[in-house]
Amino acid sequence: MKKSPAISRTGTKPRIAALLTFALALGAGSLFAQDTVEWLTLGNDFANTRYSESTQITADNFDQLEVAWVWDGASMGAVSGRSTPSYIDGVLYTVAGYRRHVVAIDPASGETLWSYRLPHTRRWEYSMRADYGKGVGYDIIDGRGVIYIITPGFFLVALDAETGAPLEGFGSPVPVDGFPKSGVVDLLADLGHPYDPYEGIPLETGYITSSSPPMVINDTVVVGNSAEQGYNQARIENVPGDILGYDKTTGEFKWKFNVIPRPGEYGHETWENDA
Numbered sequence: 001m002k003k004s005p006a007i008s009r010t011g012t013k014p015r016i017a018a019l020l021t022f023a024l025a026l027g028a029g030s031l032f033a034q035d036t037v038e039w040l041t042l043g044n045d046f047a048n049t050r051y052s053e054s055t056q057i058t059a060d061n062f063d064q065l066e067v068a069w070v071w072d073g074a075s076m077g078a079v080s081g082r083s084t085p086s087y088i089d090g091v092l093y094t095v096a097g098y099r100r101h102v103v104a105i106d107p108a109s110g111e112t113l114w115s116y117r118l119p120h121t122r123r124w125e126y127s128m129r130a131d132y133g134k135g136v137g138y139d140i141i142d143g144r145g146v147i148y149i150i151t152p153g154f155f156l157v158a159l160d161a162e163t164g165a166p167l168e169g170f171g172s173p174v175p176v177d178g179f180p181k182s183g184v185v186d187l188l189a190d191l192g193h194p195y196d197p198y199e200g201i202p203l204e205t206g207y208i209t210s211s212s213p214p215m216v217i218n219d220t221v222v223v224g225n226s227a228e229q230g231y232n233q234a235r236i237e238n239v240p241g242d243i244l245g246y247d248k249t250t251g252e253f254k255w256k257f258n259v260i261p262r263p264g265e266y267g268h269e270t271w272e273n274d275a
Contacts, residue, residue, distance in 0.1 A: 039086050
């Protein structure tokens with residue numbers, strides 16, 4: 001694996017090869033014996049330690065850091081800047097804007113290597129988590145890096161990490177104009193609620209999306225979810241936030257964990273009076 005180019009030397013002063021928020025995210029020590037300075041998940045590891053063993057930026061040289069370049073996501077509608085970039089095999093990966101563009105950036109120059117976003121849908125248009133994308137998921141399939149994200153409209157997307165192209169053989173065609181033939185899974189299809197591929201779940205029934213990236217554990221892409229912002233609730237009842245699992249190579253649906261146990265499932269008897 002390549003080491004981080006986050007700091008280069010110009011005279012005696014190290015230079016940051018990104019915005020400070022990027023620089024602090026570069027690298028990754030890990031609870032699980034990661035031996036590189038890469039940052040592979042939102043929290044760096046499955047324990048979400050948000051800790052890096054990289055030693056290029058220290059308390060001794062921090063006051064000498066300078067900005068070498070700035071990557072600006074304004075053209076993609078980026079406002080909140082919630083994403084934690086991942087540093088993988090010499091490339092920065094992040095998401096930006098209300099459409100949650102996926103972006104690959106050269107950490108040495110700040111050049112955008114590629115970007116990708118899904119076509120427009122009503123599901124994106126009314127998303128309550130549109131500009132709150134927090135990052136990407138990552139894994140390797142047959143020696144090829146794959147970037148995974150969950151879009152504001154609640155689609156799971158798998159992209160070739162080198163080219164940004166939708167991953168061939170992943171998922172199935174979504175009946176929405178302009179969608180790629182592969183590389184996408186419609187997550188609403190596996191939650192068990194009536195929905196329209198373009199419109200989503202009727203808002204009178206409920207609302208669900210995700211602002212966080214999926215986690216890839218062994219051969220499974222694990223998908224969590226988000227509802228309305230906690231400070232802006234508009235309903236008393238909603239669809240349950242069930243957890244979904246998919247095959248990382250094919251996108252095939254593997255399982256659903258019901259956060260509210262169904263009849264016959266462990267713990268259902270504790271939900272009394274149709275709670």
